[in-house]
Amino acid sequence: MKRGLIAIAVSLLVLGSAAFWFFGTGDHKIGFEIVSFGVIIVLVGFGLLFAYRRLSAAHRGEPVEDELSKKIIQKTAAWAYYISLYMWVFMIWLKDRVALDTEQILGAGILSMAVIFFVCWIIIRARGLSHE
Amino acid sequence: MNNRIREFRARHDLTQDDLARKVGVRRETIVFLEKNKYNPSLKLAHDIARTFGVTIEEIFIFNEE
Numbered sequence: 001m002k003r004g005l006i007a008i009a010v011s012l013l014v015l016g017s018a019a020f021w022f023f024g025t026g027d028h029k030i031g032f033e034i035v036s037f038g039v040i041i042v043l044v045g046f047g048l049l050f051a052y053r054r055l056s057a058a059h060r061g062e063p064v065e066d067e068l069s070k071k072i073i074q075k076t077a078a079w080a081y082y083i084s085l086y087m088w089v090f091m092i093w094l095k096d097r098v099a100l101d102t103e104q105i106l107g108a109g110i111l112s113m114a115v116i117f118f119v120c121w122i123i124i125r126a127r128g129l130s131h132e
Numbered sequence: 133m134n135n136r137i138r139e140f141r142a143r144h145d146l147t148q149d150d151l152a153r154k155v156g157v158r159r160e161t162i163v164f165l166e167k168n169k170y171n172p173s174l175k176l177a178h179d180i181a182r183t184f185g186v187t188i189e190e191i192f193i194f195n196e197e
Contacts, residue, residue: 057158060149066157067173068164128169130133 003064004054011047014040032104039111046118068129075124080117087112134193138166140184155179 018040022033054064091109100108141151148166152159155176164170165180172180172192181188 060159062152062158063156066161067176068161068170069158128164128167130169130171 004051004058007047007051007054011044011051014047015044018044032100032108036107036111039115043111043114043118046114071129072121072124075129076117076121079120079124080113083116083120084113087116133171133195134168135165136191136193137162137180140186140191144184151180151183154183 018037022037025033057064088109091105091112095102095105137151141148146154148159148162152162156179157176161170161172161176165172177188177192181191184191
């Protein structure tokens with residue numbers, strides 16, 4: 001329950017900060033800013049989904065976490081970490097080939113890590129864990 | 133590993149929600165088990181078997197391959 005409320009608070013804080021940044025940078029938006037804002041919206045949606053799942057489980061009287069949900073998160077974290085290593089190698093390769101600041105490259109990397117985690121979570125849930 | 137949870141649940145007239153509550157997991161876990169998308173821990177397998185009053189081997193069928 002508590003972690004669900006924290007997830008909602010953090011998601012709304014991120015959304016507010018992103019909106020402040022996006023709409024505060026003037027009318028002229030470059031593609032990178034638009035894509036970044038879109039990715040942040042998706043990640044906030046993921047955070048709210050996570051919070052909703054926890055709160056609804058608590059509301060139904062179910063355990064918020066059980067052995068399956070813990071295993072899914074553990075496996076997701078392991079996959080996401082492994083894939084993120086390659087993503088950062090790609091970012092190092094990319095940095096000399098695109099006209100982006102260091103902050104933008106780092107921001108894109110961090111957002112990519114979150115997206116990788118989200119995608120891994122969806123794939124692992126769809127595949128299940130029966131092959132282990 | 134296959135299982136006969138759905139069959140035993142129907143025999144005992146239990147919903148997925150009822151079984152989840154009895155063994156202390158989320159309903160989603162029972163859904164994953166019935167779809168053979170998750171192999172339970174020994175403790176969960178034991179709890180499910182005990183709920184139905186049978187042995188683990190009667191519910192969970194181990195395949196060699």
